[in-house]
Structure formats: C-alpha cells, structure tokens
Amino acid sequence: DTAVSxxxxxxxxxxxxxxxxxxxxxxxHDTMYWYKQDSKKFLKIMFSYNNKELIINETVPNRFxxxxxxxxxxxxxxxxxELGDSAxxxxxxxxxxxxxxxxxxxxxxxxxxxx
Amino acid sequence: xxxxxxxxxYQHVQEGEDFTTYCNSSTTLSNIQWYKQRxxxxxxxxxxxxxSGEVKKQKRLTFQFGEAKKNSSLHITATQTTDVGTxxxxxxxxxxxxxxxxTFGTGTRLTIIP
Numbered sequence: 001d002t003a004v005s006x007x008x009x010x011x012x013x014x015x016x017x018x019x020x021x022x023x024x025x026x027x028x029h030d031t032m033y034w035y036k037q038d039s040k041k042f043l044k045i046m047f048s049y050n051n052k053e054l055i056i057n058e059t060v061p062n063r064f065x066x067x068x069x070x071x072x073x074x075x076x077x078x079x080x081x082e083l084g085d086s087a088x089x090x091x092x093x094x095x096x097x098x099x100x101x102x103x104x105x106x107x108x109x110x111x112x113x114x115x
Numbered sequence: 116x117x118x119x120x121x122x123x124x125y126q127h128v129q130e131g132e133d134f135t136t137y138c139n140s141s142t143t144l145s146n147i148q149w150y151k152q153r154x155x156x157x158x159x160x161x162x163x164x165x166x167s168g169e170v171k172k173q174k175r176l177t178f179q180f181g182e183a184k185k186n187s188s189l190h191i192t193a194t195q196t197t198d199v200g201t202x203x204x205x206x207x208x209x210x211x212x213x214x215x216x217x218t219f220g221t222g223t224r225l226t227i228i229p
Contacts, residue, residue: 035219041152041201041222041224042219042221042222043158043203043219043222044219045216045217045218045219048216050214055214056210056214056216090157090158096214096215099145099209099213099214099215100145100146100165100207100215101148101207101215101216101217102163103148103160103163104148104150104158104160104205104217105160106157106158106159107157108156108157109157
C-alpha cells in the first residue's frame with residue numbers, strides 16, 4: 001500500500017489550460033503539504049493544511065488553489081497554466097506533535113510540463 | 116523569508132571516498148531534518164536532530180547539529196554507488212502564527228565515480 005499517492009504522475013498541457021493534481025495519504029496524518037521542485041531541484045513549500053484548515057500559504061499566485069475535502073486528501077488546482085509552472089509537484093504528509101512537523105512522507109511526484 | 120543554504124551544490128567523489136554536505140541558516144532553527152532524493156525519485160526522510168550540538172549516526176552516515184542550532188552537516192564515510200542522489204537539509208522555523216514551517220536547503224547532488 002502506497003502511503004502517499006498522487007495522480008497523475010505526468011501532465012503535459014498547453015499554456016492557458018486548467019489542471020488538477022490529487023493527493024491521498026493513508027497514514028492517518030493530520031497535516032498535508034504541497035511542494036514545488038523546479039528544474040534546479042529547489043524544493044519550495046506552497047501550502048500546508050492541518051485537519052482541512054489552511055495553515056501555510058506561501059507567496060503563490062492566486063491561480064493555484066488547494067482544496068482539502070478531508071484530512072486524508074489534499075488536491076491542487078491550477079488555472080491558466082503558464083510556462084513557469086512546469087515543475088515536479090510533490091504532495092507530503094506528516095503528524096505534527098507539539099509544534100514539531102515530524103517526518104515528511106512524500107508522494108512520488110507529479111511532473112507538469114506546460115507547452 | 117527564511118533561507119537555508121547548502122554547500123557544495125555538487126560533489127563528485129570516487130567510490131570509497133568520504134563526502135560531507137553543510138547546511139547553514141541565518142536564524143536559529145527549532146530542529147533540522149535530512150532527506151535523500153534518488154535521481155527521478157522523491158525525497159525520503161533520513162533523520163531529525165533537535166538538540167543543540169546533537170550528533171547521530173546511521174551506519175556510514177553521521178549527522179551533526181551545531182551548538183547555536185544554525186548549522187548542520189551530513190558526513191558519509193566510504194561512499195558507495197548506492198549513495199548517489201541529492202541530499203537536502205530542512206530547517207524548522209516557528210512562524211508568527213506559532214506553527215512550525217520546514218524550509219528546505221538548496222541541496223547537494225552527489226555523484227559517485229566507480
């Protein structure tokens with residue numbers, strides 16, 4: 001059983017389109033994240049949700065909208081895709097205890113290519 | 116925002132040689148974590164250090180957290196081809212809202228020459 005699974009693994013789309021990436025974790029964690037990894041391999045946090053509540057929202061364009069229907073799911077919707085959105089998007093989860101993030105469990109990543 | 120710098124950015128070593136990557140933060144960290152990402156893979160947790168001056172070992176890997184909790188290092192003894200990948204540190208910062216945020220370092224990409 002995959003602990004953190006995200007779909008799709010690959011997305012190739014045209015500029016201006018809208019796309020979604022889905023993430024699910026079966027670890028019972030209360031916190032989920034979206035990270036973006038660019039071509040230089042820099043990993044940057046985008047959003048974090050704790051029990052369906054948004055707790056971290058980095059400087060990310062409004063075209064990116066996360067949604068957490070329950071604590072096991074965190075989806076990412078991107079409107080009006082731009083070339084610069086091409087990257088690998090990683091979903092992750094962790095169990096936060098006493099303000100300590102704890103070990104992050106990452107999904108396998110979704111590689112988005114915008115043409 | 117907080118930045119975590121890692122050096123070197125790239126390291127090529129002969130198999131059997133040692134390897135070290137260093138991580139530096141301009142502000143005090145609540146804790147530091149280390150991750151390994153194999154080529155084409157996803158980051159995988161290695162360890163977390165919380166206490167000032169803490170040293171932890173995992174087989175050939177030695178992790179250190181500085182006394183001031185602003186820097187950390189990962190040292191691999193006698194590298195093997197299975198050590199290939201990018202090593203990231205991730206520093207924990209307490210935000211103004213009281214929750215912790217992990218900021219990943221820039222990563223060190225290790226390649227091994229057989």
